[in-house]
Amino acid sequence: GRRLAGRTVLVTAAGQGMGRAAAIALAAEGARVIATDRDAGLLAGLEGVDIRQLDVTDAAAIGAMAADVGEIDGLFNCAGIVPHGTILDLTDDQWQQALDVNVTSMVRMTRAFLPGMLKRAEITGTASILNMSSMASSIKGFINRTAYGATKAAVIGLTKAVAADFVKQGLRCNALCPGTVDTPSLRGRIAAAADPVQAEKDFIARQPMGRLATVDDITPLIVYLLSDESRFVTGQAVSVDGGVTI
Ligand code: NAD
Numbered sequence: 001g002r003r004l005a006g007r008t009v010l011v012t013a014a015g016q017g018m019g020r021a022a023a024i025a026l027a028a029e030g031a032r033v034i035a036t037d038r039d040a041g042l043l044a045g046l047e048g049v050d051i052r053q054l055d056v057t058d059a060a061a062i063g064a065m066a067a068d069v070g071e072i073d074g075l076f077n078c079a080g081i082v083p084h085g086t087i088l089d090l091t092d093d094q095w096q097q098a099l100d101v102n103v104t105s106m107v108r109m110t111r112a113f114l115p116g117m118l119k120r121a122e123i124t125g126t127a128s129i130l131n132m133s134s135m136a137s138s139i140k141g142f143i144n145r146t147a148y149g150a151t152k153a154a155v156i157g158l159t160k161a162v163a164a165d166f167v168k169q170g171l172r173c174n175a176l177c178p179g180t181v182d183t184p185s186l187r188g189r190i191a192a193a194a195d196p197v198q199a200e201k202d203f204i205a206r207q208p209m210g211r212l213a214t215v216d217d218i219t220p221l222i223v224y225l226l227s228d229e230s231r232f233v234t235g236q237a238v239s240v241d242g243g244v245t246i
Contacts, residue, residue, distance in 0.1 A: 003227045004031035007124075009074035011035050012056050012109065014049075015042025017183030018132070019078035021215035022222045023049055026074075029223055034069055038079075056105035062112050071116035073124065074226040077106040078132045082189060083147040090146055102151035106131050106158060114162075114171065121170030130225045131159045133175040135241045142206075156237045163235030172234035174225050179241030180206070181213040208243035217242075 009026050013019035015037030023035040027048045036054035037043050043051040054065055056079045080102045083094050110129060117127040136142045137152035159175040166173070180186065180203050193199030204212060221240050224230050239245055 001028070002030040003223065003229065004029040004074070006030070007073040007227075008032045008034065008069075008071070009076065009226055010069065010072050010113065011076045011078060012054065012105070013037055013079035013132075014046065015039050017185060018178070018181060018215050018218055018222070019076070020046070021219045022076055022078065025219040025223050026076075026226065029227065031074070031226075034072070036065070056109065057100045059108055062105075062108045066112035066116070069113075071120050072113055073117065073120045073127050075109065075113050075117065075129045076132075076222065076226060077109050077129070079105055080132055080134075080152075082145075082185065084144050084189070084192075085146060086144060087146045095147055098147035098151045099154075102148075103154045103158065106155060110158075110162060110173075114166070118166065118169050118171055124170075124228075126170045126172060126228055126231050128226050128230070129159075129162065129171070129173040130222065131155050131173070131175045133159070133177045133237060135177050135179050135239060135244050137177060137237070139177055139237065139239065139245055159237070160235045167234055172230070174230070174233060174235070175237045176218075176221065176225065177237050177239040177241065178218050179213055179239075179244045180204075181215060181218060183215065186212070206244060207241075208246065211242070213240070213242060 009031045011023045014023040014035035027033045033049040035049045036052050038055040040053040121127040133155040134152040136145045136149045156175045163173040190199045
């Protein structure tokens with residue numbers, strides 16, 4: 001398809017997992033994709049996209065990237081980390097890091113790129129920001145996800161606020177709320193468990209469809225929310241979770 005022909009979309013955390021799959025899918029739809037990640041080595045194999053190193057916790061680097069890249073039509077704020085533990089395990093440093101990576105990064109990225117996106121929206125009628133949240137957020141609580149759930153809930157609040165402020169200027173902003181997706185970092189969380197076999201079973205058990213999502217279950221919704229097909233959709237937390245939140 002060519003659903004994003006003529007459009008430029010920037011993706012954070014495009015080195016692996018959903019960000020990478022999104023970068024490939026968006027390019028396949030004709031977008032000029034700027035694929036960024038903290039780990040430049042992970043971006044190396046991506047073909048047909050513009051590859052750039054970006055740590056989303058680096059405010060100066062975000063400013064420099066926005067100045068260099070200029071106006072974009074789509075922004076996929078995908079970067080995020082998954083701290084493990086209850087509130088009694090949570091140190092101030094871990095909490096601050098979760099806020100920095102999962103929320104403040106999106107504040108800074110949005111602030112830096114939004115003016116250019118509004119200019120693009122004047123021309124094309126619509127520009128779209130997609131923020132990665134999760135089913136573990138204001139939607140549902142999960143064990144050992146204190147910092148994660150709180151920060152992913154903040155992503156939804158940020159998303160709705162931006163959507164409300166710029167709806168009249170053609171700028172849309174939505175949040176994506178996936179269930180458990182089989183990605184490298186999920187494999188890492190399983191491997192780090194005391195009993196990895198049981199941990200994988202437990203992740204699968206909380207999915208009513210009886211399996212983990214693959215990135216291919218998620219990317220169609222990412223492409224949709226960043227394309228004009230979703231032009232009447234804004235301020236939403238869109239779930240793709242295999243029935244967890246039925
Ligand atoms: P992943 O966690 O396997 O990969 C994450 C990528 O983010 C890596 O390439 C890493 O280098 C990059 N990254 C980490 N910190 C960064 C930073 N400071 N700046 C730039 N890049 C950074 O991929 P995933 O599992 O698809 O997760 C992507 C997003 O999806 C995260 O926000 C995560 O919270 C969210 N999410 C994941 C799941 C899941 O089950 N996997 C479910 C819901 C939401």
